Amino acid sequence: MKFVIKFIREALGRIIILIDLITRPRKQKRSPEAQAKVEAELNNYSLYQFYACPxxxxxxxxxxxxxxxxxxxxxxxxxxxxAELLNGGGAVKVPCLRIQKDGQDTWMYESSEIINYLEQKFA
Ligand SMILES: N[C@@H](CCC(=O)N[C@@H](CS)C(=O)NCC(=O)O)C(=O)O
Structure with a gap:
């Protein structure tokens, strides 16, 4: 039964990935200098995730x-x-945004909170 539920979740995840690919929004455009600055800042960020999690x-x-x-x-x-996610953030829950700055780690859970934060900072 556990296997069936896992299979259904994976299958649904892949359907959502396909819909996402077909309906992708346009990328925000920046000047090459502004994009380079953003990408340098992104070296401090990583997203812990599962491929097929909605x-x-x-x-x-x-x-x-x-x-x-x-x-x-x-x-x-x-x-x-x-293991990093569990030890650093305290829970295996994805997505989780890891921000490494000035020798400090911040672990941000909750997709809506992560998206809000990134919009405030980079949009
Ligand atoms: N409200 C959370 C829900 C996140 C969530 O439920 N993630 C699931 C995967 S879809 C998870 O991490 N489950 C723990 C596990 O599978 O070990 C959000 O919006 O980020």
């Missing part, structure tokens, strides 16, 4: 729209990224 797809869609090529880390079972 909340992660929603967050990746916002990253695409805001033109934020951020490092993505798959927190799948048994991975090093999953």
């Amino acid at each position: 909340f992660c797809i929603k967050t990746r869609r916002a990253l695409h729209r805001l033109n934020l090529p951020m490092q993505k880390r798959n927190a799948k079972e048994g991975s090093q990224h999953r």
